[in-house]
Amino acid sequence: MRIILLGPPGAGKGTQGERLVKKYKIPHIATGDIFRAAIKEGTELGLMAKDYMDQGLLVPDELVVGLVRERLAEEDTAQGFLLDGFPRTLAQAEALDAALAEMGTPLTAVINVDVGQDALVERLTGRRVCRGCGSTYHIKFNPPTVRSVCDKCGGELYQRSDDSVDTVRQRLEVYRRQTEPLIAYYQKQGILYTVDGSRDIDQVFAEITSYLDQLA
């Protein structure tokens, strides 16, 4: 199962991705998570990505494509993978197609998680993430049992620095301009499936898995 989760910031790619990779036992490859880890470790990659992320802009394609290519070459992708937050530009999508064609491993499906703009702002500004294990919560829609503490690992929850109202608006605009055209790109390939991501987390998950299960 080789899947892309496509959708605007806050659509629930990370939330659904967490669950999907558990069910299908495939690695979760989220470029945003890779960059945040690199920033935390203070690596060169992190230093290069940080300014773009803080401004809500995309990291340049050259930095992202090489990274994903290397990640896809690792052994744990033999049974498939779930890409979350990649590709985000036409150039990235074309580079991915070329890499997968070379490996002889075409995509199974592109799941487009569709959510309206107003809901996205509320989701992002209320999001909290675990410092320990990266699990995602929402103060209203998916709160932890104990305030600011992760249910899974007891870690501290924090707010992403790009989840401020202004940066969120910028990210949504960048999505509309640079990433939304990928919907048509994958529709043309006949592998796009759009799910209504405005329903609750379990309902969205049920719809995605019932679609993927009938493909297998």
Ligand code: AP5
């Ligand atoms: P990235 O980390 O990928 O962020 P994003 O695309 O902006 O998406 P998010 O992680 O914000 O949203 P999500 O869809 O994962 O939603 P979530 O599940 O958390 O990228 C960050 C930055 O890195 C970019 O801006 C860019 O600079 C850089 N970058 C990354 N990849 C790149 C690339 N390929 N090229 C160039 N640059 C790149 O859910 C959001 C909230 O809503 C949570 O609180 C959650 O609990 C809640 N929620 C989820 N589902 C529901 C539901 N059904 N109902 C109610 N609440 C829900």
Ligand code: MG
């Ligand atoms: Mg995410």
Ligand code: ZN
């Ligand atoms: Zn945790």
